[in-house]
Amino acid sequence: MRASRAHRLYAACVLVLVLGLRRSEVLGLRRQDIDFEARHFTLVEQVQRVKGVGLVLKDLKTESSQAVLPLPEFCARALEERRELQELERKIAGEHWSQEPDHDLIFSSERGGMIDPVGFSRTFDPLVKAAGVRRITVRLxxxxxxxxxxxxxxxxxxAQAILRHSRISMTMDVYTHVVGDDERDAVALLAELLEDPLIG
Known part of the structure; x- marks a missing residue:
């Protein structure tokens, strides 16, 4: 059994939508950063592509970026499912599985490698299309x-703490946006799609 890329990144999409994580942050999330019992997690690393080097795991730059964030039940369930799927991928890959011990990334390729943030965006787009709503990027x-x-x-x-904005003015810029019916419908459909266990 081989998991589709969409299935592999299902929980990542949940974290982006529910907690507003950046794609580099969600892809840098490690097992040791999550406390399932206390229902919270800390963002410490991010995955970035460096010219001439490739994908690297780098420390997040600011203290506000490394804040402890709550882990809602819906997100915790998605992460636990991802953990189970990753264990299966590890068994299937066998000796071909390769991941540095201190990395222990939650979101990895089928052989344990880092996932390119651009590739994650390419996976996110078909999910939006399948939901039947207007195109929305990971950033949006x-x-x-x-x-x-x-x-x-x-x-x-x-909200500033959840979104980890360095300035309250950034949060207030978002807060002045008027939520219309289109946005409500779009998010409702995306949530419905993400909760579908047959996704991918």
Whole structure:
């Protein structure tokens, strides 16, 4: 059994939509960064492509980027499913599995390697198309998360902590955006698609 790329990155899409993570951050998430019992996680690393080197795991730059974030039940379930799938991928790959011990990435290729952020975007696009809504990029999905926090009347300082904006003015720019029916419908359809266990 070979998991499709969409299935492999299902939980990553959930984290982008629900918590507004950047694609480089979600791809740099390691097992040791997640506390399933306490239901929170810390973003420490990110995956980036460096010219002449390839994909590398780099420290996040600022303290605000490394904030401890809550792990909602829906996200925790998706990550636990990803963990099980990764164990299966590891068994299938056998001696071909290659991942540095301190990396222990949650989102890896079928042989344990890092996933290119650009490749993740290419996987995200078909999911949006399958949902039957207008095209939305990974970056816009992060913006949508902020917009929905505003719609739900979450305090701007709380939203700033979740989105890890360095300045409150960045959060307020999102909060001044008016949520229309199209956005509500789009997010509802995306959530419906992501909850479908047969995805991929």
């Amino acid at each position: 999905a992060r913006h949508t998360c902020g917009t929905l926090l505003a719609f739900l009347k979450v305090h701007p300082k709380v």
